[in-house]
Amino acid sequence: MATRQLLRTSRSDVSARKTYDLIDEPVGADYDALLDCALTQCATFVLAVPRDSGDPAAREVLDELAPHLGSTSDASAVSIHRYTLNRESVATLKAAARGLYAWRQPKLPQDLALLRADGSPWLVSIAAEQLGYLELTPFEKLLLGRAAPGLAAVLAYQAARDAILAYVERRIESHIEALTVEVQRYAHTILEEGREDLVEALAGWLASGEEARVHAAVEVIGALRLSELRSEVLALQRGDDAADEPDVYRSNVVLRERWRVRRRRLLERTLQRLSEERVETNA
Numbered sequence: 001m002a003t004r005q006l007l008r009t010s011r012s013d014v015s016a017r018k019t020y021d022l023i024d025e026p027v028g029a030d031y032d033a034l035l036d037c038a039l040t041q042c043a044t045f046v047l048a049v050p051r052d053s054g055d056p057a058a059r060e061v062l063d064e065l066a067p068h069l070g071s072t073s074d075a076s077a078v079s080i081h082r083y084t085l086n087r088e089s090v091a092t093l094k095a096a097a098r099g100l101y102a103w104r105q106p107k108l109p110q111d112l113a114l115l116r117a118d119g120s121p122w123l124v125s126i127a128a129e130q131l132g133y134l135e136l137t138p139f140e141k142l143l144l145g146r147a148a149p150g151l152a153a154v155l156a157y158q159a160a161r162d163a164i165l166a167y168v169e170r171r172i173e174s175h176i177e178a179l180t181v182e183v184q185r186y187a188h189t190i191l192e193e194g195r196e197d198l199v200e201a202l203a204g205w206l207a208s209g210e211e212a213r214v215h216a217a218v219e220v221i222g223a224l225r226l227s228e229l230r231s232e233v234l235a236l237q238r239g240d241d242a243a244d245e246p247d248v249y250r251s252n253v254v255l256r257e258r259w260r261v262r263r264r265r266l267l268e269r270t271l272q273r274l275s276e277e278r279v280e281t282n283a
Contacts, residue, residue: 034144180219225273
């Protein structure tokens with residue numbers, strides 16, 4: 001089959017386009033909406049296939065996509081497969097993966113990218129590093145916002161401040177998650193004999209107003225079903241988001257809204273666990 005490099009095929013004006021980082025991975029409905037929106041903006045998509053790839057699942061996906069294959073080219077240790085983007089190929093992309101960063105070896109070809117008709121990128125991803133970005137005009141961003149409001153809400157424009165904040169926030173969150181796991185593991189070991197002291201310590205963390213402590217405390221309360229702190233968690237849920245949100249988010253609409261959604265989901269999940277504990281106790 002003929003090969004060619006991924007080059008732009010026209011001299012279209014790209015000055016209106018801006019690059020937006022994906023702060024969170026598009027999964028589920030957002031992933032589907034992203035692909036549906038791409039149907040009106042893109043003509044092809046690209047997947048990288050390592051030459052030593054022999055996984056049956058990856059091979060099955062490649063076989064399903066074969067009718068849409070337009071060209072292949074070699075790049076170091078991988079083969080670049082370029083496909084036509086249409087409803088049939090999009091259906092395969094949806095069925096094979098339920099998130100953008102699922103496109104990684106060994107189970108699947110890697111690093112899904114979506115390209116416009118002129119060969120310029122619309123979406124680029126590096127699945128192994130959990131990184132992705134979109135290059136959009138204002139009109140394209142508007143269309144994406146209508147198709148996938150949840151996805152458009154977590155796009156950070158790569159102006160210096162947004163890009164730096166988004167990068168730092170992802171790293172902070174990974175450390176908070178690790179802290180939460182460690183605290184939860186320790187709490188399990190002292191729960192039977194030190195429950196009262198544990199509850200008191202977590203109440204202090206809830207009242208601290210510090211993001212890492214509050215997040216870890218709420219997660220542990222839910223995981224261990226510490227119903228003694230239900231009223232404190234309810235108070236957080238009923239509180240004023242604008243008063244509780246970290247100062248760093250107040251000048252950044254994307255990160256502020258993302259923080260509010262994450263906090264709301266965390267509190268709802270924890271209260272659901274505590275409600276289940278009350279039902280079991282009453283039974």
